[in-house]
Amino acid sequence: MAFDPTPAERGVYHGGRLKGAECTWDAKGSRVDNVVVLASRGVGASCRCPTMPLCRPETCSSGNGGESTFLNLLFIKGGRETMFIKSASVSMSNEGTTYSRPKGNIQFLNSVPSFQPSGMDSHHPSPEYSSLLLAGPRAGALKQAHARIIVTGHSRSLPFITKLATLAVAAGAAPYAHLLATSHPAPDSFLFSSLTRAAAHHGLPVAAIAFYRSLLSAALPFSSFTFTAVAKACADLSAIRTGTAIHAHSIVLGFGSDRFVLTSLLVLYSKCGQLGVARKLFDAIRDRGVVAWNAMISGYEQNGLAERGIEVYREMQAAKAVPDSMTFVATLSACAQAGALDLGREVEKRIVSERMDISVFLGSALVNMYARCGVVDKARRWFDALQERNVVTWTSMIAGYGMHGHGHEAIKLFHLMRREGPPPNHVTFVAVLSACAHAGLVMEGRDAFDCMKRIYGLVPRVEHYCSMVDMFGRAGLLDEAMQFISDYMPGEPGPEVWTAVLGACKMHKNFILGVEVAERLIALEPENPSYHVLLSNIYALSGKMHHVEKVRNTMIKRRLKKQIGFSLIELGGTSHLFRMGEKSHPQTTEIYQYLEELIHRISAAGYMPETESVLHELEEEEREGALRYHSEKLAVAYGLMMSVGSTTPIRVIKNLRICGDCHLAIKFMSAVENREIVVRDKHRFHHFKDGKCSCLEYW
Known part of the structure; x- marks a missing residue:
């Protein structure tokens, strides 16, 4: 039955009914003067006290799909000695609050503080109650608070219910919070808005959308904070259709130009790959905060458009906006994808000069950037310097070794991770198996695959x-x-x-x-x-x-x-793109002339074009010509031409697998030019030096 007691009605519950203000029994026959309901876990069932039954042999149930929480009846004797009965059930539904019989026997406790409810009124809560509500999102404390609110007649106090329900969401009890809100006779906009924000903040996106819909159903006013929260929830779920509807709703209600709403929608569209819409929103924000800049950079990077993300970072620098650690994480990830080593080093220098705290996320981004840009030794130095490493950090370093053909180092690090680091996940095992594949470590690969299933219980994926x-x-x-x-x-x-x-x-x-x-x-x-x-x-x-x-x-x-294959080379912070036989570069004439001279020199050193993969109906001379101007050869020639006399390695990125002839030719180029040449193709890194490749022809 529905029940909302006042302070004067405190007493003992009998079968869901209130029975007087006093109880004349306890386990020792002592008088119990007051009753306070405190919460804990349990399962509602029957109770048999040492002297008499507390409840009738029936249980109350809402029958409306309501959620149950389980309470303790705490009997305060007036002194330090306290007794409680375990687990009386409170069932919440839209029709009210009902109670079932408690479970367990009366026990004596000396450690529970004696809260006296008599000092409360509905407008001026006592300090004890305030401290209880502010104690934080702990399930036990929250249920104690709820029980005390009921007993003292504050179950209809919106400030109490709002605070309690918000903390319940933070504790992960969103259904309980929803029932608290919907069972109130007059919930307001602030209540549902607070719950929406709390759910979005604490990683409960489905609950956040449910609270938003409750607010919509109640026809209560919306605020910009509600829209920012529910947009974040949609972003976490990649729920683009729901997010688009919410975007339209925000415009209808006049929040279409609100900076915070636009920023949260920008994050949503970026995460869902709708970069055209995201960019329009980004351009519409007049006073962009760091969150907007970060969302645009990471949106481009996560959707395979790292160069565009780098452009946004440059725009941010020009606008003199102040970056934060997440800006650098997103930018370093873009550098890793694009192979933009110069910019990655620039970001690292700024991080160090500003003495930023190297969080596990920032540290992992640095490790990943150096590993994917071909400087695996520097990646390892950052890895070793980090005070905290998570599974992403370990996996990035293992994957880095694998991409560079250092299979044995990858396996050693994997074993170290198993001894000292976090448990490996599915991505870790992909990195380990890939490292074994690129280094010919068949036995080690078999062991890793077996370990994945047998020791860690991970089900293999495609x-x-x-x-x-x-x-x-x-x-x-x-x-x-x-x-x-x-x-x-x-x-x-x-x-x-x-x-x-x-x-x-x-x-x-x-x-x-x-x-x-x-x-x-x-x-x-x-x-x-x-x-x-x-x-x-x-x-x-x-x-x-x-x-x-x-x-x-x-x-x-x-x-x-x-x-279409292409190759990228970065010089002086600028990326240059080459395609096979393309002549759009402003220095095309010089590049082709330098490449001709280079091919003449490597031919004198013993290079013979590998023409077997070229169509056999072509004459041999035509086949050699078809291979001569592949994009990776043009990129390497340009790099060498622009850095005569330098000892800095040439770094090239190829979007496809490097062909056999280019692999052979670049080995000769590294020898005749006495330069290290690093090529990152679709599958791995090739470090060419002194006429040899780090892949040992295993690619």
Whole structure:
């Protein structure tokens, strides 16, 4: 039954009913003068006291889907000695508050403070109650507070209910908070707005949206803070449709130009990949705060547009906006993706000069940036210097070693992580298995895969199976790769797995299996041009030119275009992009002339173009010409031309896998120019020095 007692009605509950203001019994026959309800965990059931039953043998239930919380009845004897009965159930529903019989026996406690409810009134709460409500989001303290509010007649006090419900959300009890709010006869806008903000802040986005909808259903006024909170919740869920509706609602209510609302919506659209809308909102914000700048930088970076993110960081510098640590985290991540080592070093210098606290997030970003920009030794120095490392830090360093071909170092660090660091996660094992694949560490890869399942209980995902197949394939163990697919993979393998097999077939010239796998891939995804290109290459390598022509005609008929390769090189903080045979660079004439001279020199040193992968219907001279102006050769030539006399390594990023001829040519270039040349392709790093590559031809 619904119950809202006043201070004068304090007493003992019998079967959900209030029974007088005094109780004349206890376990020792002593008189109990007052009753205070305090909360704790438990399960409502029957109670048998040492002297008499406290409740009738029935239980109350709302029957309306209400949520139950479990209370303790705390009997204060007037002195230090205190008794309590465990677990009386309080059920909340929209129709009121009901009680079930308690469970357990009366016990004596001496440590519970004696709160006297008699000193309260509805307008001036005592300090004891204020301190209880401000104690923080602890479930026990909150239920104690709720029980005391009920007993003292404040269950309809909005300030009390708002504070209690907000703290309940912070404690993770959002349904309980929702029932507190909806069971109040006259909830106000501030109550639901506070709950929306609390839920969004404490990582309960679904609850935040539910509170927003309750506010909408109640036809209560909205504030800008409500919209900022619910937009954050939508961003956390990537709920773009709900977020778009909320955006429209904010405009209708006149919040369309509010800086805080626009910023939160900017974060939403950035996280959901709607960068065009995000940029329009960004441009519409007159006085941009650091959150808006950070959202735009990270939005571009997370959606694969690192160069655009770097441009926004430069805009931020020009606007003299003050960055924070999250600005640097986002910018370093963009540098890692784009290979912008110069800017990454600039950011690092600023972090050090301003003596910023190196949080685990900032430290991990520095490790990742240096690892992905080809300076793995500097990445390790930052890793060792960090006082705190999380799973991202460890994984970034392991992945860095793997990308650079340092498989043994990756395995050593993985073992150290298992001894001293946090438990590895799925991403960690992808990094470990990839490191094994690129270093030919088949036995270590098998052990890691077994460890993942047996010791850490992690269920392998597609990327783990792909890494294992790739590892077997690169090692030339194609039969084992196919056996692994048959024995371990649940269900039918997807395109990712067959692509790994096909790459191995091409590498080890297993044309029969390669054609079979390529045709499987085309059957799975007939509109994917990369599979047609791979099949064409397999046919070309095996000399079946009529099949090559057939594949090319199919691509033309279906209007499928292969992905265009390009290479990037950063000089003086500026990125220069090259495509095969392209002549749009302002120094094109000088670059091509320098490359011709360079090819002449490496040819004199023994370089012979690797032409077998070029279409066989071309004459040998034509095939050499088709290889001569690949984008990575142009980028390396430009880097060497612009840094004559320097000993700084040349760093190039290729969006596709480096071809065999360019790999061979750059080895010779590193020898004749006496320069280290670092190329990051789609799969790994290649460090060319003194005519050798760090991959040891295992790529």
